[in-house]
Amino acid sequence: MRTLWFALAAFFSLVALAGNWLSLAGWVSVLAIVLAGLFLLLGFYEQFKNRVEEPIALDGEQEATIRRMKAEGNTPLxxxxxxxxxxxxxxxDAARVVRGL
Structure with a gap:
């Protein structure tokens, strides 16, 4: 569904551009931009709704990299x-994991 929302947003953006280039009535371009913005927001909402938060669990190589960065004094990095x-x-959460090592 997210792809549909983004495709509709792109379509209405192109309609707004075409309306401007073809000198259509001003309200056509304005309406197309409003609809494009609406569909863009719906696509972002769908993306937000379907996100999956996974726990932060570092493997051995990642832990070694973080320890090396901390030893070099690059804690923010x-x-x-x-x-x-x-x-x-x-x-x-990331800072808590870094401090825990």
């Missing part, structure tokens, strides 16, 4: 690295 590995990890 280690926190960002944990966030890159675990997509939905908040900064607080």
């Amino acid at each position: 280690a926190v960002r690295q944990v966030q890159m590995w675990f997509r939905y990890a908040s900064a607080e």
Whole structure:
């Protein structure tokens, strides 16, 4: 369903551009942009609704990398690295994992 919402948003964006290029009535472009924004929001909501939060569990190689970063004094970089590995990890959760090592 998310793909449908984003496809409709793209379609109405193109309609708005075409309306501007073809000198159609101004309300056509405005309505198309409003509809594109609505479908874009619906697509993002669908994406948010279907997200899966997984627990942060580092494997051996990841732990070694984080320990090395901490030893080098790059704790903020280690926190960002944990966030890159675990997509939905908040900064607080990532920092808690880094401090725990």
